[in-house]
Amino acid sequence: MKPSGINSIKAKKTIFLLPSFSAIMWCGKIYCRSINRIEKINSTDEIDSTLKSHEMIHVRQAQAMNDSWLRFYWNYIISYIKNLPLITINSKAPYLLLPVEIEAYINENNLKYAEKNQPLYGWKKYKQLTLKDKREIASELFKANTRKKLSSLVNKHLKDKKL
Numbered sequence: 604m605k606p607s608g609i610n611s612i613k614a615k616k617t618i619f620l621l622p623s624f625s626a627i628m629w630c631g632k633i634y635c636r637s638i639n640r641i642e643k644i645n646s647t648d649e650i651d652s653t654l655k656s657h658e659m660i661h662v663r664q665a666q667a668m669n670d671s672w673l674r675f676y677w678n679y680i681i682s683y684i685k686n687l688p689l690i691t692i693n694s695k696a697p698y699l700l701l702p703v704e705i706e707a708y709i710n711e712n713n714l715k716y717a718e719k720n721q722p723l724y725g726w727k728k729y730k731q732l733t734l735k736d737k738r739e740i741a742s743e744l745f746k747a748n749t750r751k752k753l754s755s756l757v758n759k760h761l762k763d764k765k766l
């Protein structure tokens with residue numbers, strides 16, 4: 604299904620999950636092991652959790668990329684490769700500092716952020732962060748051991764750039 608055709612986040616059961624993952628998301632769907640969790644997610648079309656909110660943000664971002672999952676995941680892989688040097692700081696740093704993940708993590712607590720069926724372009728400004736910026740952000744972030752600081756750290760580095 605094209606991203607623009609998705610208006611609620613649904614969950615499906617999967618047995619193909621590494622033990623370290625409780626859920627994975629792929630093309631606007633959540634895959635998890637727990638039946639209870641699946642039922643809870645599917646019980647309403649509303650965006651009523653940060654998990655659904657996070658995934659819906661990715662759906663709207665994919666709408667902004669020619670309404671194409673292929674474009675979205677291609678961009679994701681390329682950005683991940685560019686972030687690979689950050690792996691020396693923390694194994695999760697290359698993932699967490701992807702432009703699309705920065706937008707998703709900063710805004711996932713606002714359950715209304717991706718509510719409207721409209722493309723989201725917020726991730727574009729985070730493409731301006733250099734590897735040096737991201738290195739500094741990652742060092743601070745994992746020192747603090749909290750994702751709550753992500754927003755303030757990213758904004759500090761963006762402040763001097765022309766948007």
Ligand SMILES: [Zn+2]
Binds near residue numbers: 661707
């Ligand atoms: Zn994400």
